[in-house]
Amino acid sequence: MEQELLPGCDREVFERVWKRVMPNERGDCPFEVVEAAAQRPLPAVVVHDTPAAEEEETVTCLGPASAVHGPQLQQYIDQELAAHRCCQALARRVPGAGGRMLSNLAAEKRRRAKRLSTAYFLISGVRYWPAGRGSAPALQPVQAALREQFQAQQRGAACYRAAAAGTADPCLEALFHESADEAEAHAWIIRSVLEQM
Numbered sequence: 001m002e003q004e005l006l007p008g009c010d011r012e013v014f015e016r017v018w019k020r021v022m023p024n025e026r027g028d029c030p031f032e033v034v035e036a037a038a039q040r041p042l043p044a045v046v047v048h049d050t051p052a053a054e055e056e057e058t059v060t061c062l063g064p065a066s067a068v069h070g071p072q073l074q075q076y077i078d079q080e081l082a083a084h085r086c087c088q089a090l091a092r093r094v095p096g097a098g099g100r101m102l103s104n105l106a107a108e109k110r111r112r113a114k115r116l117s118t119a120y121f122l123i124s125g126v127r128y129w130p131a132g133r134g135s136a137p138a139l140q141p142v143q144a145a146l147r148e149q150f151q152a153q154q155r156g157a158a159c160y161r162a163a164a165a166g167t168a169d170p171c172l173e174a175l176f177h178e179s180a181d182e183a184e185a186h187a188w189i190i191r192s193v194l195e196q197m
Contacts, residue, residue, distance in 0.1 A: 061171040062122040069172060072163060073120040074128055076179070079156065080113035081130065083186075086149060093142050098193040105189055112182060119175055146194050153187035156180075 059065070087106035091099045113129075120128045140148075157180040164176035 061169060062119055063169075064123065066123045066167065066169040066172055069163070069167060069169070070120060070124055073116055073123075076160075076163075077113050077116045077120065077128060078130060079152075080109050080116065083149065083152065083156075084109035084113065086145065090142060090145055090149070094193065094197070096196075098196045101189055101193050105186055108182065108186065112179060115175065116179070119172060123172075143194065143197065146190050150187050150190045150194070153183045153190065157183035157187070 084106050087102050087109055091102035091106060093099075094102055117127070117129050120126070160176045160180035160183060164173045164180065167173050167176065
């Protein structure tokens with residue numbers, strides 16, 4: 001009896017495998033390799049090489065195309081860290097709940113600087129975190145320093161909103177809007193601290 005083999009199997013491979021599986025019944029195999037099926041070509045899959053530069057250009061969210069915003073991000077990081085240091089210094093000078101509010105505000109300023117620094121890194125591949133940059137805030141009356149910070153937060157919110165309107169990067173735009181909202185909230189926290197004094 002002629003053996004029928006499975007389509008797509010090579011006769012020689014099939015016989016070798018069959019001998020290992022069924023060593024005593026070599027000629028009784030109910031299957032046979034069909035040569036025509038074994039010769040059928042497989043469908044081709046074409047993979048196009050995309051140069052790395054082209055791949056980077058297609059990144060629309062915090063990609064190399066947003067590198068024009070690098071100096072602006074550095075400036076914002078510097079400002080947030082300066083506000084962080086100022087709020088820390090003021091928190092030590094304001095007693096009670098106002099001091100705690102300023103301490104929390106300082107921590108939020110540092111987190112904001114970290115978020116901006118992360119965006120800068122994702123865009124440029126360079127970590128920007130100016131350690132110890134800038135001097136301690138000048139010692140002035142607490143209320144005058146808080147007034148100055150209140151105004152700085154309002155100016156910062158306006159700058160962030162303008163930056164959001166001037167970018168085509170959707171992630172950077174969202175980050176700038178979020179930063180503007182936070183700066184406005186910080187201005188009201190400072191106002192609240194002043195009201196408690």
